[in-house]
Amino acid sequence: MVLTETVPLGRPSESPETTLARLRRLLDVSVALNALGDATRLLDYIARTTTEVLDCQAASILLFDEATGALRFEAATGEAGAALVGQEVPLSGSLAGTTFRENRILHAADADADVRRYQAADAATGFVTRSVLGVPMRIDGHPVGVLQALNPRRAAFDRADAEALLIVAAQAAVAIRNARHEAALRGAHERLAELDRLKTNFMSIASHELRTPITAVQGFGQILAEEVRGDLHSFAAAVVRAGDRMMDVVETIDVMAEAQGELGLHPGGLTALATILAEATSELAPHAVLALPPGPLLVDGDGRRLRLAVRNVVRNAVQFSGPEAPVRVSAEVAHGEIRVAVADRGRGLAAADLDRVFEAYVQVSNPDERDHEGLGVGLTVARAIVLQHGGRLWAESPGLGEGATFHVRLPLAAPGPGGDGAA
Incomplete structure (x- = not known):
């Protein structure tokens, strides 16, 4: 039928x-x-x-x-x-x-x-x-x-x-x-989660294995820089700078490997942000204008991670500014917080890119014309560290070709019994 x-x-x-x-x-x-x-x-x-x-x-x-x-x-x-x-x-x-x-x-x-x-x-x-x-x-x-x-x-x-x-x-x-x-x-989510776990494990192992030889490079390079003169001194200083740069990369990998925004901050007590700003500017932007108020600008947090955040922001400004467009690093204290501004006169940012630049691996410039180094996560890591310390990090720009300013806000800490603290 x-x-x-x-x-x-x-x-x-x-x-x-x-x-x-x-x-x-x-x-x-x-x-x-x-x-x-x-x-x-x-x-x-x-x-x-x-x-x-x-x-x-x-x-x-x-x-x-x-x-x-x-x-x-x-x-x-x-x-x-x-x-x-x-x-x-x-x-x-x-x-x-x-x-x-x-x-x-x-x-x-x-x-x-x-x-x-x-x-x-x-x-x-x-x-x-x-x-x-x-x-x-x-x-x-x-x-x-x-x-x-x-x-x-x-x-x-x-x-x-x-x-x-x-x-x-x-x-x-x-x-x-x-x-x-x-x-x-x-099933796809589970597979992605497993791949993410494997990636995180690899990054953690890689950063651990790299840290020891880089520390040796930094230490022996510093010893040579102090002992030798002339051209050998400049060569040794270059080795020290390269070791510092490699250590920044390792620290960045550590931050990216840590899950769910838990950055594993080291309880370092009071950190002098003024020292970090001065050192980062001197090394990464020697021709920059540095304007800091008197005092150490104390922050309660992990000095090692704060150093990485500041260096990433300053390095970003230098990378996207030409020699004829110097960087300006300034700071002030107001309403119980430290306000840092890193300004450049470089490529600038379109309004749609002001927040995208903090996304991991996002390049707002043409990737085929990439003329700067880095993992593409420097600002991502900097914002994560600043947020972990109770602060904020954002960008402002008048538009393309008009430069950009990156603003950092961090809570100001009162000096403890031990004095001003150190980075």
Whole structure:
């Protein structure tokens, strides 16, 4: 018996109240399917609902397995339902396979006499299939499985049963697709999380392994710089500067490797920000204008990390300013905070890039014309450190070609019993 898909839902012998109750049940199915996210619970619910709505002895869901080229029972109700799950049904020589291959409703009123019946499933479970109504479960018009109802408790399945089964199958197909997408998304997130963990571990190990030889370079370079004269002194000083630069990179890797903004600050007590600003300016921008108020500008925090933040901001200003456009580093104390401004007359920033420059690996200039060194995370790290110390870091610029100013705000700390503190 072949049923078309444009059939009335009601039955001539059925009261309007009964038809309405069945419609409400189908609506409940739609609501429930949208609430279920777990694929196994979803399929079990679909099979149970089919049994209830069609008032039949059992129902089953078979999904197509691309690896084997067969249909496989994923859920089934009835006494033998659990035994069916996992069993395969061929596409040829089965009622379910015919429904899937021909992508249409199939009704076998006398299944025992139908040559297309696949008897192995009944033989394995002891279930006796008398009548089968099956419909394809479609996603974007293409069948992905089959929903079957077996052995109606009434005389026979009719067109109203076929229509109800089609509605459940359509709702189920959408729910299955959504569940698959969610599972794939979860898998991708888990894989990304694992890759991120591996990256973090690698960065931590790399920074640990690099720190010892760089410290040796710095120490021996400093000894040589103090002992030798002439050209050898300038060479040794260059080695010390290179060691300092490498140590900045290691510190940057440490910060980027630490998760969820927890920078692992070292409790260093009071830090003289004036000393950090003077040293960074002297080394990185020797021609810069430095304007600092009297006093050490004490900050309560990790001097090592604050040094890195300041150096990154100053280095950024130098990198994007030409020799004819000097950098100005200034500071003042107001309203219980230290206000630092690092201004340049370089390339400037468009309004849309004022916040983007603090994103990791973002280059607001043309990457093919990159003429500066660095990992591309200097400002990202600087902002993270400043925020960790209860401060703020932001950029201002009149526009492209007009230079930029980076503002740092940090809480001012009162001197402790030990004096002014040190960087």
